[in-house]
Amino acid sequence: MGSTVVPVRVASVRRFLMCRPTYFAVEYAINPWMDPARPVDPMLAVGQWEALRGVLLRLGHAVDLIDPVPGLPDMVFAANGAIVLDGKALVARFRHPQRAPESGAYEKWFRDRGYEVRCAERWNEGEGDHLAVAGMLLAGHGFRTAASSHAETTGHLGRPVVGLTLIDPRFYHLDTALAVLDDEQIMYWPGAFSPASRRRLHSLFPHALRVEEHDAVRFGLNAISDGRHVLLPTPATSLAGRLAAEGYEPIALDVSELAKAGGGPKCCTLQL
Ligand code: ARG
Secondary structure (H helix, E strand, O other), rough: OOOOOOOOOOOOEEEEEEEEOOOOOOOOOOOOOOOOOOOOOOHHHHHHHOOOOOOHHHHHHHHHEOOOOOOOOOOHHHHHHHHEEEEEEOOOOOOOOOOHHHHHHHHHHHHHHHOEEOOOOOOEHHHOEEHHHHHOEEEEEEOOOOHHHHHHHHHHHHOOEEEEOOOOOOOOOOOEEEEOOOOOEEEEEEHHOOHHHHHHHHHHHOOOOOHHHHHOOOOOOEEEEOOOEEEOOOOOHHHHHHHHHHEEEEEEEOHHHHHHHHOOOHHHHEEE
């Protein structure tokens, strides 16, 4: 009789870089979620970010900090600053001029700490569009990162890049449409990808968790997983239930203020 065996999920310890949202605001609109006319509570944003950092520390992960820079309200989204693998950092080149000056701050942070640094020459929004899994880097393009950047990404980081075309402007970064759960497993919302990229994902990850649109629009895929615990926004309740049924431990976080800039928990962190 069909008794389902739920796998035991094992956490692995990670190190993340985060940037306190001291100067966080929604002052311009570079994605469909941002509306400068809608009020943001900056103190609440800091509190929500502190709660996220607190959960990561409580789970045993390490969190390094980069100083926020006045006038760069989106710098809290550290995922976009670089892609980091094996002591090498490929520092972002931002598509929008409003975020372009963040690159210099990230470059300095990595150089000061002895990383092997290269600054991207093509549009490249870091870990926001590049997710490492199963020995490769899944790379989203279509809105921010340019497909023409993949060669320099592989060149510097030495990992094969699998390009995936994003087609829905609400899911402008790969990490809003797809999340890595462990070394082999991912979850994603197929509707964010072109038909060819959907086929590619299906052939690479036939057992992936396919997420519903209603969870995806609540930034459910902007999730941080350590292989066991999955930190995701509170409103993505049905996804949390599905993850629990798969043996993961969902941890819900209220990130309402950061969501007004088009982000969730995952894009506030950059894995080192
Ligand atoms: N307002 C930011 C932007 O549009 C949000 C970035 C969110 N980052 C991410 N990796 N999804 O650039």
